[in-house]
Amino acid sequence: MTRGWATMARPWKAPRRPEHKVTQDYNDGTLTVYRVEDEAQPGYLPQEKLTKLVKLPYCQRKLGLYRYYQAKQNQTRIQRVLRVPQPPMEITNRDRAETEDGKIYRIDLVQTVPDVWPPSLDLTLADYTQGVSP
Numbered sequence: 001m002t003r004g005w006a007t008m009a010r011p012w013k014a015p016r017r018p019e020h021k022v023t024q025d026y027n028d029g030t031l032t033v034y035r036v037e038d039e040a041q042p043g044y045l046p047q048e049k050l051t052k053l054v055k056l057p058y059c060q061r062k063l064g065l066y067r068y069y070q071a072k073q074n075q076t077r078i079q080r081v082l083r084v085p086q087p088p089m090e091i092t093n094r095d096r097a098e099t100e101d102g103k104i105y106r107i108d109l110v111q112t113v114p115d116v117w118p119p120s121l122d123l124t125l126a127d128y129t130q131g132v133s134p
Contacts, residue, residue: 023117033054063078
């Protein structure tokens with residue numbers, strides 16, 4: 001008795017992933033993360049200097065209502081949520097992010113994402129206009 005075409009074909013094997021985690025794709029664009037440093041003389045008005053930290057591919061995530069209204073309560077205007085692979089260096093909420101279209105955002109929140117492969121971070125990006133968030 002035959003069981004159909006599935007038994008005749010070679011068994012399909014998924015790539016090896018630890019603990020059967022979901023594979024995450026990053027095909028929506030590239031994101032450049034900059035470290036912000038103060039280049040002003042001591043006692044003078046701070047001047048931001050952006051130093052390129054890392055360039056990462058990203059996947060656009062949905063900005064949910066809960067996250068949107070939580071940000072509104074904190075008087076922040078969240079623009080995007082992007083998922084990036086976890087780089088070897090630390091990304092903090094003091095850094096800036098630039099998308100491939102040249103728009104610069106302030107990184108408002110950095111969250112690790114459980115149960116995806118490769119290990120990933122969700123970056124919540126806020127509007128960044130002349131050093132302040134409107």
